[in-house]
Amino acid sequence: ETGVTQSPTHLIKTRGQQVTLRCSSQSGHNTVSWYQQALGQGPQFIFQYYREEENGRGNFPPRFSGLQFPNYSSELNVNALELDDSALYLCASSLPLAGGGLYNEQFFGPGTRLTVL
């Protein structure tokens, strides 16, 4: 067990709806990254939060947004859901990855499996 928790574990939504996914980082980790993993693919980076600020973003539209709270937990919000948003959403926590933290390990949570109908 990594100490990273995510909720809910499964979710079914319909097109056009909005969803909020939650992540609690491992104790002492102030950096949280979110990934989308479609079936048969590797995880794709959505964005990263460090000390409550967005610290980098992948190729995802603005309807994917997030928050990080003072306790370093995080939320991923997706608006106007599309069928292609069906995927496993992974949260990973770590110590900072910039500068001297090149090899700081990212610890993944078990993921939230989102199905959009």
Added chain:
Amino acid sequence: RKEVEQDPGPFNVPEGATVAFNCTYSNSASQSFFWYRQDCRKEPKLLMSVYSSGNEDGRFTAQLNRASQYISLLIRDSKLSDSATYLCVVKDSGTYKYIFGTGTRLKVLA
């Protein structure tokens, strides 16, 4: 061209075999390299980091070739429990994101 490319497999090998996976990356400025393991319907877990000098952890050996921009993973004496998807991961300098390959599926057969 994909940023990180892997042969998706599957690689079906008998127990005890040696198997090697390769991964190529497109950005020569990439700084950090990793192999993650992902079991079916589970989260990825770090198998090993890959350092410039190469490194070994028991039956697993990782190599980095910066000139040719590829990373390799060698698994010796395969066990049934090695069956999983192996994800090659690259982190570029100056960015904060991990770039994952699509993964290579390994099945070790009894």
